Amino acid sequence: MSDQMMEKIKNIEDLRVKIKQGGGQPAVDKQHQRGKMTARERIDYLMDTGTFTEFDIFAKHIGRDYGLDKETVPADGVITGYGKINGRDTFVYSEDFTVIAGTFGEMHGRKICKTVDLARQMGCPIIGMNDSGGARVTEEMGALSMYGQLFFRHVRTSGVVPQIALIMGPVAGGQAYSPALMDFIFMVEKTSYMFIAGPPLVKAIVHEEVTEEQLGGPSIHAKISGVSDRTTKDDKDCLDKTRELLSYLPANCHERPPYVQPDDKPDRLTEKLIEIIPVDANKIYDMHEVIKEIVDGGKFFEIKPEYAPNLIIGFSRLNGHPVGVVANNPTVMAGCLDYKSSDKGSRFIRFCNAFNIPLINLQDVPAFLIGSKSERDGIIRHGAKMLYAYAEANVPKITVVLRKAYAGGYLAMCSKDLGADFVFELPTGEICLMGPAGAVNILFRKEIAAAPDQQKLREEKLKEFYDKYVNPMYSASLQHVDDIIDPRKIRLTLIRALEISLNKIDELPKKKIGLTPV
């Protein structure tokens, strides 16, 4: 009897070993020659050693026609399961390009859908590793329907658990909308592409000749379209970055983001800010340097660094607590808010709000970008997203005005009026309704026109205006800021404000959904 049992076990285990070889050695070699890891190697590298549990390895396609019926497709071209990353439970799926190009068929799709469902129900993040030639054409409606099933699940899972897409090969056609419906997308240099139609179809239909790289390579999506959140240099770098990103995120929307014992003192003086921030508001500086001086150990995980770099967004820690940082960068486009940076910033604010990550807002903003191009780009519609996202967010919101905080830009970078819990201003802060020079030209137009020395009068009036209305004492006297602080004490001030805000309760009015501008 027991021999029979042993034989049954052996048959199953032999088959399991065979399936794990994927598309076979020649296909694996080819994958390696392209500089890519295999689907299983990626999972092994991403997850803590020995923690991965696979399910549905025996899934088999039900294709009846066009030769597919005679084809064996190990694990149906996608590996699914769960395991631990930095000791925390995570669900993963990893498409196997060595198996008929990782094409997306009905069972392949069903496996991914099941993984997303389980991640949502168990309250764990989901990581999707995409490496697929697109829909398996031989499966027709089976593939198309599963795309729809998957999109539906991504949407229903949105805001419940973090969803991260890694583009580690081609992602073509309708499948590109799967990552697009997730929270973050990392792409790998040289080996990854994303487009809704590849070069041959583009040439046939719209008569345009482009390479895969020009159409949807990592640099296009990181710099121009804004589809990608980070470009990584190879598979390992991509997986390392994923582990790093996850270290800032809670497993689901009901948890707090993970506190980590800090290796930096909360009362460390931020001495360098004295040198970094120029007193002259017309001089520029790199806001990255400010962020790195303030946060724990100078560690900052930037999101979309190459897209709309006039606004910096990313994750960091203050005294061990994860925070989302939103900061204007005066080095690029004067740090103004244009339609792209508004789109980038508002999405990030909403993500942080969904996952209980407090927001730290560093303001040096000369306003929303004005002019006919900006209006035509829809700055009113896109700029409104920033206002909406901050006002809607009920996580702790703490703002520092470093220098300029002009007009709508001041409100859109989270002022008290938009619900900031605490606002601090440096002695160099300039909060005002409009740029002081412009205000003086309007207020004293007639006097200046009539003056014998117009320049002299303009300068006098400007000084008077600065003393009365641009001086931080003015905003502090009206309680728009809680305190005017020494730049060297920013870190300590932020940590104290953050720690007192961690139990904040701010109930939103009951409604079905809010209608964020899109």
Place this chain on the structure above:
Amino acid sequence: MSEEKIIAPMVGKVIKLNVKSGDQVKINQPVVVFESMKIEMDIMTPVDGTVKEIKVSPGQVIEAEQVLLTIETL
């Protein structure tokens, strides 16, 4: 050999040109100073090369994405 166009990131006014036609430039060297949204900013060359043609002059108002100068790369 190829040509790189240096374009204006946003609407504004040219304050100063740091280079002239024929000058050698290195990556990230500021080539044009322009003013917009109340701030003076440098526009850097993203490539090494030789300045081929300057298409704007100081004081000139520029549109977003307007070509300011071209650089010939090796």
